Amino acid sequence: MHPKIYKISAVMFILLFSAVLHAQDYEITIKRDTIVTQKSRILRIVTVRTLPKFTLHFNGGYNTGAMELTSHNGGYSRDDFSTGKNYGARDGDGFNLIGKLPLNKKGNFWFDIITGFDRFQSDIFAKNTEEGKVYYNSFNGGLGLEYNFTPTHKVKYFVGANPLISIISGKSELINPDNNRVDIKIKNSVRIGYQAFLGLEYAFEKNFGVNLGIRFTHANLLLKNSEEPEEDLNSSTPTSTVGLNDNAVPEETPIQFAGWKQFAYFSASVGISYFFGVKELRYKLPDR
Secondary structure (H helix, E strand, C coil), rough: CCCHHHHHHHHHHHHHHHHHHHHHHHHHHHHHHHHHHHHHEEEEEEEECCCCCEEEEEEEEEEECCCCCCCCCCCCCHHHHHHCCCCCCCCEEEEEEEEEEECHHHCCEEEEEEEEEEEEEECCCCCECCCCEEEEEEEEEEEEEEECCCCCCCCCEEEEEEEEEEEEEEEEEEEEECCCCEEEEEEEEEEEEEEEHHHHHHCCCEEEEEEEEEEEEHHHEECCCCCCEEECCCCCCCEEEECCCCCCCCCCCCCCCCCCCCEEEEEEEEEEEEEEECCEEEHHHHHH
């Protein structure tokens, strides 16, 4: 064989052998990188949020009356209101500001500080009648207890109850059969009752969340009272001032607007939550 052929063959062999070695080194490097990558995926980071030191709820919603906090087909009835059969209004709205303090480390039990405002009007969802209209305002507050079923979850379910003090007032415009208007001022009346509620809370960030709830309020369980109306002689329009007049009176001595009436209602609300003192802790855990 010609010497040049030997030289060319030798060079080709050397080049081929070098290429094979280079390919083997490259393959080993890829495997090592893959192993390193796989090892880096063995651990996962989990973020855990601590229990809030204090939670603040602000919510608002719809109220609908129960028992005697109702009206004739949702509208005002002069006869029913004047004889104390019902309050003459059924529907309304309300707002609440609630502060919550945890009572144990697990976060199942909470102490609630509750303040609220509820309003009822005879003409919110009913047409104005020719017999008149009425509205009520209730400022209330109380201290209560709450049980949280899932305190460590993003979605927290809870139930609770609290005694309640309410200051209830209002006004009615009563149209007599002769089309003369009489204004009825319902002066501030203090009542003691209770609330029971259930709801849920979703924390979409460390400090912020939303809440939904349903609440039953019986505002005048105690301190019911009825009294004779007092006429205001200085008013240009015939005006009488009365209390809530929610206590029963003897049939032989009737009092206008008086009757055994429960100021009770259901509320559905939605609102925002703010969580104070929450910390985020990060842990490395083996990947499953």
